[in-house]
Each structure stands twice: as structure tokens, then as C-alpha cells.
Amino acid sequence: MFPVKPFALAASLVPALLVTLWLGCASAPARPDNPPVLTLQETTVPHQALTDATVRYAGQVESPVPGVIEKADYELVSDGQVVKTGTASLNVPVAANQPTSFSFEERAPYVRGPEDLKTLSERGGSMLLALRGTLTVRSGQNVETLPFAASRSVRVPRLPEVVMDSMDAARYSATEVNLTFRVGVKNPNPFPLRVDQLNYELVVNGKSLGTGQLAKADTVDASAAGVYPLEASVSPATWGPEVKQLIAKNVLTYTLKGELAGPLLKVPYSLEGTVRLNVSK
Numbered sequence: 001m002f003p004v005k006p007f008a009l010a011a012s013l014v015p016a017l018l019v020t021l022w023l024g025c026a027s028a029p030a031r032p033d034n035p036p037v038l039t040l041q042e043t044t045v046p047h048q049a050l051t052d053a054t055v056r057y058a059g060q061v062e063s064p065v066p067g068v069i070e071k072a073d074y075e076l077v078s079d080g081q082v083v084k085t086g087t088a089s090l091n092v093p094v095a096a097n098q099p100t101s102f103s104f105e106e107r108a109p110y111v112r113g114p115e116d117l118k119t120l121s122e123r124g125g126s127m128l129l130a131l132r133g134t135l136t137v138r139s140g141q142n143v144e145t146l147p148f149a150a151s152r153s154v155r156v157p158r159l160p161e162v163v164m165d166s167m168d169a170a171r172y173s174a175t176e177v178n179l180t181f182r183v184g185v186k187n188p189n190p191f192p193l194r195v196d197q198l199n200y201e202l203v204v205n206g207k208s209l210g211t212g213q214l215a216k217a218d219t220v221d222a223s224a225a226g227v228y229p230l231e232a233s234v235s236p237a238t239w240g241p242e243v244k245q246l247i248a249k250n251v252l253t254y255t256l257k258g259e260l261a262g263p264l265l266k267v268p269y270s271l272e273g274t275v276r277l278n279v280s281k
Contacts, residue, residue, distance in 0.1 A: 035144050036063035036137045039099055043131055043150040047107070048191050050157045051117065051264045056105035057131040057150060067094040067139035069102050072148070074133035078110035079120075094137065106131065111157060114264050121159040128153055160193055160220070161186045162260055162269035165227050169252070169275045175244045177234040177277060179204075181256060184227050187220040193262070194219055195226070200258035202232055205246060209238050211258075230256070250277045 041059035048054075055076060061069055069092040076084040088104035110129060111117045120127070130151035137144045165184035171177050183200070187193040198215040201208060214228040234252065236243050246252070257270040 034064045036061050038146050041150045043152045045152050045154050051111040052109045054107040055129050055131055058103035060099045060101050062099050063094050065139045066096050070136040070138055072135050074131050076106050076108055077130040079127045084108040117264055120156045126153045127156050158188045164271045171277045179232045181230040182227050184225045185220050186225045191222050192219050196262045198260050203255040205253055
């Protein structure tokens, strides 16, 4: 028997090694030469309120081979800060060499709290709302992730203002005066304002005539004012036995104070004035 030379053994293993490598490569998915690309993207804001907004992302994907846009992992960004993360299931079929449109939207608070709302209102101007993240596109066994990001500028939310729209006083007798206040809530925003409640306390010449609500679960139109009436009587029953001497002076002072409340909204107010009793009945 002749001894086997080392170089001859090595040469005999080369074909088997090549076959093994070829089979290994054939079983692993190869990344396509031309992967899918994001050809168009934009963000719109179909709904904006004082503290929350709906942000919609739309785009187009083009791929050299058929596939499917499976999902979008995203962040909702408000004024540079991430306010929400999530995943949108898309499952949109992609035809080869054809732009494929897709979209998703997210509604979430874009204001983090009352102090954030106050800071934004004082700053004024505009801010950016954005959706960013990655798309998952599958073509057979190949999976590609495409980064995306698009933003839209919106007006900064502004706090409403409580004002005295008008007031009337009628002296019915020497011991009774009827007061009518019309309290306005001014909405400076280009979107409707939700009002949960408008509380008040009325004080006339240092004495409280009562507390209550002027509004509850109401909406003030965009760039408009809601007006809420309040009627009160200054009489012995509400003010005290010295009311005759008070009315005889023909001048009353009042303070109407309270709080306007809504989602992440607390606006205290105090309206003061003087009433001259020059109308009698």
C-alpha cells in the first residue's frame, strides 16, 4: 500500500467544500441589488384641538419585485419631543416597479400638561408635528426596513380669555336691584375650543351673592367668543338688611371670579367693575 500524500488529500476535499459553500449560499436569502425605496412622503394634520391632534402620514414605496408593506413603527413628535410611540399594521401589497401608496394616522395629546400649554401659549407662533420611524417591506424571504420622517407646521395652541362682554343693572325698588352679566369666553385658536365648565363667584360691595356654573360641556367656535349670561338680585334676601342704604348710593361695585376648565386647561379669571344705578323700573 502506498502512503497518501498530504497535498493529494487536501485536493480531494476541495470539490466537496465548494459544494457545501454553494448549498449554504443557496439556502440564505440574498439582498436584492435594487431594494425597495420610499419615493414620496408627507404629513398632514386633519384635526387639531387645544391639547390633542390627529397626524396623518402618507407615502409611496417602489420595488423592483412584488412584496408587501407590512407595518410602520413610528414616533409622534411634537415641538421636538416624542409624545407617543406605536406600530401601525399596514399589509399593503406592492406590485413590481409600480409606486404603491399607503398611509396611517395617529391621534394623541401633543401638549404634555397645563404648564406646557401655558408656555406654548405665551410663546405663540407655530410648531412642528411629525411622524417618523421605519417601514417594514417584505419581498419573499427578504425583509427591508426603510426609515421615514415628515412634519407639518401648525399654529401653537393659545389659552382662551374670559372677559366681560356686557352688563346691565335695573333698580326695581328702593331695596332691589337686578344685575345681568354677559361673560365672554374668547377663543383665539383656528379650531373649536372645548369648555368643560365655567365656574363663578359673584361678590357685590364685599358680600358674596353665590357661586355656580355659567357653562358646562360646551364648545366655542374657532376664532369666536361664547357668551354666557348670569342674572343676580341685590336684595335683603341676598345681600342683607342694609341693602336699602347700599342702593341709595346709586353705585355698586362687583367682582366676578372663578375658573374656566377644559382638557389640560385651567384658566382663573377675575372681572371687576362699578355699576351706576341710573335705570329704574
